[in-house]
Amino acid sequence: MASIQITEATKSYGNTAVLHGIDLNIQDGEFIVLVGPSGCGKSTLLRMIAGLEEVTSGSISINERIINDLPPRDRDIAMVFQSYALYPHMSVEENISYAMTLRKSPKEKIASAVNGVSSILGLNGLLERRPKALSGGQRQRVAMGRAIVRDPQAFLFDEPLSNLDARLREQMRSEIRKLHRKLNATSIYVTHDQIEAMTMADRIVAMHDGYIQQVGTPLEIYDKPANVFVASFIGSPAMNFIKGTASASGDGYHLQTDQGHQIILPESSGLKDRMDVILGVRPEHLMIVEEGPASLPATVDLIEPMGLSTLVHVRVGQDSLKIFTLDRPDIAEGTQVHVSYIKEKLHMFDARTEMRLESPV
């Protein structure tokens, strides 16, 4: 098993820089999820760790040994690809054992390793088949098997579930997590699906435009997003944002929104009078209430019943907000309602830098 250190790593294609000074320390046995929108550089970073892309500057080390110039085969890492990348002309058994065969492992050792892996992944009856004769889920398992059988220092996953249907994805998600618990191998998992990130990661690395935006446990990132990007990217349904200006009132501050409403702000050392602020509020921290002193008038735009919960889209002036509730509110689209919020759960960001203003939450 291995710890991985990435220090000041950059990647450029000609004059186009795609990764800027990435610093990341991954502990032995940790499950790290790199998450971000398409083009944020997460897959490039993974491929650099695998040795499939050169590091333009900076360094990548495994167990404190710099591996920048090592070819992929000498890095002792295994990778699961989005397209599974199973060799079409080989059987499942040959696919799984290929890396061991290349390393000239004894036949008995290969056979027992393949047997072990196929029992863990339920591939026993499929070993003679070619990849084209397998379903998507089975191919995914074979790709996993091919990685596991080598007992590598680290596992790299490049969006391995994105070709599966929603149900299978959910099942595989928990299987990968259980497998990680069993093998306790250092794993780096790339996804653009923030639910995968939240449910699987020991730590999430949120990336955007080639920069790491925040590193933290899933709940840290959810509860204290470092900036507007992380706040908007993590969480489904996504966080609501309201723009306005902070005004000192009495002991604290309130937000004078661009729409002319007032929202009482939690305490924060970063707040200043007349500061432009972006207020973030998660849909589950908004509720529909009777008219009161701290409530905002709103119009119901859309109601999305989801069985367990309901998502109500409302408009406060020009601001569109989503409200998540476990109730089944008895209101119709177009109705005038009032919306309130949990003050302690509000997130504040400096509108100029889009960075989080710390509050005591």
Place this chain on the structure above:
Amino acid sequence: MITQTPKWPVYVLGSVALVWIIPLVGIIAMSIRPEGEITSGWWTIEPFTFTLDAWREVWVNYPIGRAFLNSLAVASFATVLPVLFAPAAAYAFHYLKFPFRRILLLILVNAFVVPNQVVIIPLFKLWRETGLIDTYWSVVIPFVGLSFAWAVLLVKNFLSNFPRSLIDAAQVDGCGHLRTYFFIVLPNTITAMAAVGILQFMWTWNSLLLPMLFLRENATLPVMLSTISGAYEPNWDQRAVATIITSILPLVIFLFFQKYFSADGKNNSGSKG
């Protein structure tokens, strides 16, 4: 509601197909009738005399067997070499980074636009000086050289649809470039290799110009075919026989390998769509 397929397209397509078959029927008819009966057109029915004289005469008067073997040797060498080496060059141009890659590719593509006729005289001088005239190599070398441009481009184009992740997976699994090429890329490039092989075999088998200039004793079938028609005797029946003999092997090869032409070139590595 499922409607029945209309019948008229079958008749229309059948008639069009017939147009393509008529010359074949004509050649066969000419080869099995005396020359006197076909001078006014092979399609005349009266009189119709079945005879294998033309076949016998061609077999006795011309070294058909020898010419067949010469053609087979020339076409085989000229096919096997590009089939083996064009994918290797295509792999290198597509996946490897090396100095002057683009310029080398441009030079290679340049050979694509060089017609046979341009190289004939310099080659003739070269072969005469090196003593290669009337050896298989005098035609195999230019055949291979001239085919390399389109063969490399064809395979390179095929590789642009080849899943990059298979190469990546092979590298992570422990393959170097040679092993990746031989054990991962080649087995999945059979469609492209078959296409190169079939086209190259047909062209070299049917080629007349270079073998006629460079080969004497080792003449190929098309060269021999051209000698059958004399200045005063058209020998239509014997020419028909020679045409049939010349066409048989490419036809058999095409029938055997045609599935690779229609086969889906996409590699089913597991990804959807």
